Amino acid sequence: MVEKHIKSLLYDHDCVIIPDFGGLIARYVPARINPVKHTFSPPSKKIAFNEKLVLNDGLLISTIAHHDHITKDEAQQRVAEFVHNAKTNLHAEKRFELRDIGVFRYNAERRLVFEYAEAENMLEASFGLPELSARPVKVEEPAVLRTLIKERQQELVEERQPLRRRIKRAYNVAAGLALAGLSVSAFYFLSLQADYNLSSLNPMTVFTAAGYTAPATVEPNRYTQDYVPFTEEDRLSYYATILPEASQNANEVANAYEPSGASVALGAAADDFVTEEVAEETVGAVEDVEPEAPAHIIYTKDGRSYIISGGYARLENAEQYRTTLMEQGHEEVDILLPQPGSRLFRVALADFPTAEEAQVALNTYREKFGETLWVLNN
Incomplete structure (x- = not known):
């Protein structure tokens, strides 16, 4: 009977005190939207419990005496029996249920805890408002x-x-x-x-430019019926008639182009021409020799340990960073080419014969260049 009166009082009051037990406090909760269930809940009341509110304000006892037509002493006796039963259940079963309102339990610190059960909406302004489900509009x-x-x-x-x-x-x-x-x-x-x-x-323009004329010999016609190819003797005698005149004409051309007017023999000119070709070939061969690799670039594994300051995807960027370090006063800066499995050109501040020596010197370099330095065993 006491539970029914407590529930009815929570509809009209924000606080209902149960003497020697605690107070039930009702607070306003606005409308809510559940993003998971896609529902709209109307405003309501949520019940909380405060075990320190034990002072009897007379609300509960007066309500019981008025509705049940009994005296206040009898109503107070009923409330005392209700509190005694509640505490007995809490000690025996560790829980006490206040029907349609909530459940009381003891926590690990032996303090009374209340769990509100949202059975009915106790807010009069929301009487009759159901929970609405929202459906997507297409x-x-x-x-x-x-x-x-x-x-x-x-x-x-x-x-x-x-x-x-x-x-x-x-x-x-x-x-x-x-x-x-x-x-x-x-x-x-x-x-x-x-x-x-x-x-x-055309190499024959040298001879024609100097007024060279071919000897008056009749060349055989290869398309006649009585054509007979030249024999070896005929070919040699034909070259003998051509070469003296060719040499003489070449000398005249050389004399015409020399500023001092000195004559140069065709054979000497030929020798000079051959010498110039050999010289040009020698120069070309010298130019084809690849230059030696810079001393600061490490191409192969040498078994030394390097203190690495940075890695770059392009050699030009690594060279620029090396130049910056050298301008800051650091003289010995090397660049290690990418190792198998890597594409970075690494800039090394110093190198040591063993990894132990590099690790010992690493702290000294970190004080000057930062904590990002590390040791690479090449």
């Missing part, structure tokens, strides 16, 4: 509108296709004309330069 277009949109999209696609085809055809024609024009222009300029190039590459 906006659907009318069937006629969907049909019109689909037809319009097909028309746009059909209009775009001929335009794209015309643009592609015009592009192909323009590219073909441009390629043909470039080809014709290239052949035209090559035809203009053909005579000059061929004449500059």
